[in-house]
Amino acid sequence: MQQTAKRTRVVDILNTDNIGQTLTVKGWVRFFRQNRFLLLNDGSTIHNIQVVVDYESFDEALIKKLTTGAAVSATGQVVESQGSGQAVEILAETLELLGEAHPDQVQTTILQPKAHTLETLREQAHLRFRTNTFGAVFRIRHALAFAVHQYFNERGYYNLHTPIITASDAEGAGEMFQVTTLSLDAPPRTEEGGIDYGEDFFGKETSLTVSGQLEAELAAMALGQVYTFGPTFRAENSNTSRHLAEFWMIEPEVAFNDLRDNMDLGEDFLKYCVKYATDHCVDDLAFLHERETKAESQLPKAQRNEMPLLERLAFVVNNEFERLTYTEAVDVLRNSKPYKKNKFEYPIEWGIDLQSEHERYLVEKHFMKPVILVDYPAAIKAFYMRLNDPDEQGRETVAAMDILFPGVGEIMGGSQREERLDVLQQRCAAFDIPAKEMDWYLDTRRFGTAVHAGFGLGFERLMMFVTGMTNIRDVIPFPRAPKSAEF
RNA sequence: UCCGGAGUAGCUCAGUUGGCAGAGCGGGUGACUGUUAAUCACUUGGUCGUAGGUUCGAGUCCUACCUCCGGAGCCA
Numbered sequence: 001m002q003q004t005a006k007r008t009r010v011v012d013i014l015n016t017d018n019i020g021q022t023l024t025v026k027g028w029v030r031f032f033r034q035n036r037f038l039l040l041n042d043g044s045t046i047h048n049i050q051v052v053v054d055y056e057s058f059d060e061a062l063i064k065k066l067t068t069g070a071a072v073s074a075t076g077q078v079v080e081s082q083g084s085g086q087a088v089e090i091l092a093e094t095l096e097l098l099g100e101a102h103p104d105q106v107q108t109t110i111l112q113p114k115a116h117t118l119e120t121l122r123e124q125a126h127l128r129f130r131t132n133t134f135g136a137v138f139r140i141r142h143a144l145a146f147a148v149h150q151y152f153n154e155r156g157y158y159n160l161h162t163p164i165i166t167a168s169d170a171e172g173a174g175e176m177f178q179v180t181t182l183s184l185d186a187p188p189r190t191e192e193g194g195i196d197y198g199e200d201f202f203g204k205e206t207s208l209t210v211s212g213q214l215e216a217e218l219a220a221m222a223l224g225q226v227y228t229f230g231p232t233f234r235a236e237n238s239n240t241s242r243h244l245a246e247f248w249m250i251e252p253e254v255a256f257n258d259l260r261d262n263m264d265l266g267e268d269f270l271k272y273c274v275k276y277a278t279d280h281c282v283d284d285l286a287f288l289h290e291r292e293t294k295a296e297s298q299l300p301k302a303q304r305n306e307m308p309l310l311e312r313l314a315f316v317v318n319n320e321f322e323r324l325t326y327t328e329a330v331d332v333l334r335n336s337k338p339y340k341k342n343k344f345e346y347p348i349e350w351g352i353d354l355q356s357e358h359e360r361y362l363v364e365k366h367f368m369k370p371v372i373l374v375d376y377p378a379a380i381k382a383f384y385m386r387l388n389d390p391d392e393q394g395r396e397t398v399a400a401m402d403i404l405f406p407g408v409g410e411i412m413g414g415s416q417r418e419e420r421l422d423v424l425q426q427r428c429a430a431f432d433i434p435a436k437e438m439d440w441y442l443d444t445r446r447f448g449t450a451v452h453a454g455f456g457l458g459f460e461r462l463m464m465f466v467t468g469m470t471n472i473r474d475v476i477p478f479p480r481a482p483k484s485a486e487f
Numbered sequence: 488u489c490c491g492g493a494g495u496a497g498c499u500c501a502g503u504u505g506g507c508a509g510a511g512c513g514g515g516u517g518a519c520u521g522u523u524a525a526u527c528a529c530u531u532g533g534u535c536g537u538a539g540g541u542u543c544g545a546g547u548c549c550u551a552c553c554u555c556c557g558g559a560g561c562c563a
Contacts, residue, residue, distance in 0.1 A: 030524095031522095031523085031524070031525095033520095033521095033522050033523070033524090033525055034519080034520055034521080034522050034525060034526090035519090035520070036520060036521070036522065037521075037522050037523075037525090039523085050522090050523085052521080052522095055520085068513095081521090082521055083521060083522065083523065084523080085522080085523040086523080103513095103514060103515080104497095104514065104515080106497090106513095106514085107497050107498090107513060107514045108497045108498095108514095109497075110497095110498080112497065112498070112512090112513050112514080113512095113513075113524065114497095114498060114499085114512055114513055114524075115498080115499075115512085115524085116498060116499085117498085117499075119555060119556070120498070120499090122555090123555090174561065174562065175561090211563095232563080234561090234562075234563085236560095236561055236562075237488055237561090238488090238560085238561060238562075239488080240557095240558085240559085240560090240561095240562095241556085241557080241558095242562085242563085243561080243562070243563080244563090247563070248563095249563060250563095345559090346559095355559085355560090356558090356559075356560090357559095408563095409562090409563090410562070410563065411563075412563075413562080413563065456563060457563070458562085458563030459563085460563080461563060462563095471556090472563095483553090483554075484554095484555095
């Protein structure tokens with residue numbers, strides 16, 4: 001068997017002292033300048049390794065094929081660079097073309113060596129991994145996913161795999177994608193003429209999950225503290241830069257936690273994840289920081305961020321989130337300048353939900369930091385949230401919490417759960433949820449019920465905040481959105 | 488889904504009052520050879536989003552539709 005050289009990753013060549021050693025690097029050509037300087041990237045870091053090619057020592061036909069996008073293996077001595085742009089470089093002794101990239105074909109893709117808009121890159125999502133920006137984004141995505149598991153593991157939480165296919169349509173978290181093996185042309189019919197789901201694969205109507213929360217509650221009431229981290233599907237016709245039809249959600253659920261514990265957990269968890277990224281993704285974040293700063297220098301001041309990316313991240317890690325009740329938030333808003341000057345488009349009144357413009361004012365103008373809003377009116381929140389005692393004016397609220405982040409909006413939503421069987425049954429009735437179908441859920445309140453709480457964190461929303469990317473479609477490898485399921 | 492904007496070369500864009508389809512980048516060929524998104528010369532490149540309509544003549548005006556972007560709603 002032929003011995004092929006073991007490759008050294010670019011990140012390891014750049015970060016350890018290898019001067020004088022002969023190493024093999026394998027990667028994809030970013031640039032080949034002057035028939036002499038071959039810049040290879042292997043995805044291990046945002047930085048390229050410069051391979052110096054003495055073009056007179058190699059076959060001209062080979063040199064011609066060292067084009068942008070080609071896969072190449074290069075072996076040679078690591079030396080200090082004569083040029084100023086890099087510390088070390090490799091003097092090529094052998095060069096092997098692993099995979100050609102024909103320039104006339106490369107020219108029709110985003111692999112061509114020039115700047116592209118994010119929209120164009122999105123149209124070739126299968127190739128955008130090769131760019132600096134998306135290389136950085138997806139290395140950070142890995143780091144954040146790892147941080148999520150590490151955070152919970154270090155604290156004794158159990159990762160729970162909740163079902164992706166569900167028959168529960170009572171979660172109330174939005175439109176669902178139906179899952180069926182029935183013929184769409186001629187589905188079996190009941191005697192009344194409706195579709196006979198008894199004939200369907202599961203013998204009932206099923207959909208893709210919109211939340212693992214209800215199932216997570218069952219596990220939490222036995223294992224104590226669990227978390228889910230899985231795909232979530234919403235069939236809403238949402239055409240925004242903050243919504244996806246398929247996204248990843250983290251949902252911890254903790255027995256014996258009340259709303260305050262839940263807030264503490266949410267804040268601590270977010271800070272941990274952001275800190276993990278700033279500690280472990282230094283080069284990638286520095287690149288994204290520069291990228292954003294350059295892009296913003298073209299914008300009018302009003303459209304720029306108050307702080308550059310790295311400062312925003314440090315700020316979140318180092319400052320307490322502002323905590324206040326919905327009722328207090330309404331007071332703040334009604335006493336605000338934009339309210340008094342009639343600048344808000346939507347009314348602010350106790351009992352109606354806050355609009356984006358109100359949340360943005362609180363986070364970005366008034367408090368200038370992440371905000372946790374709690375105790376929302378019961379009528380505008382989900383049935384499973386714990387009913388608080390009525391306030392002095394007799395108004396009913398639930399122990400809900402939303403964490404609002406600058407630029408991203410609602411990054412996290414959670415609550416203390418209603419643990420009292422009779423109250424929960426009343427709430428089901430008020431929301432027209434058939435109690436019979438929810439029996440499996442209500443059973444937790446029959447057999448040793450206890451205070452418990454949890455939240456849902458949109459992983460891509462966290463990604464947006466950490467990377468500074470402003471469109472959620474640019475922080476997930478293959479975005480699914482209305483009219484969009486390419487690749 | 489609603490409001491606003493956009494769609495012209497592989498990419499980023501210009502295109503005047505309705506009158507011959509343009510530039511830069513990229514690609515090709517050559518020169519150069521310690522470059523840093525190298526440089527220089529030459530060259531290549533078009534279903535003007537789609538379908539209709541108005542007009543002697545439409546990238547430009549009108550209608551419908553599609554897609555994308557920004558904002559809103561729904562939410563994470």
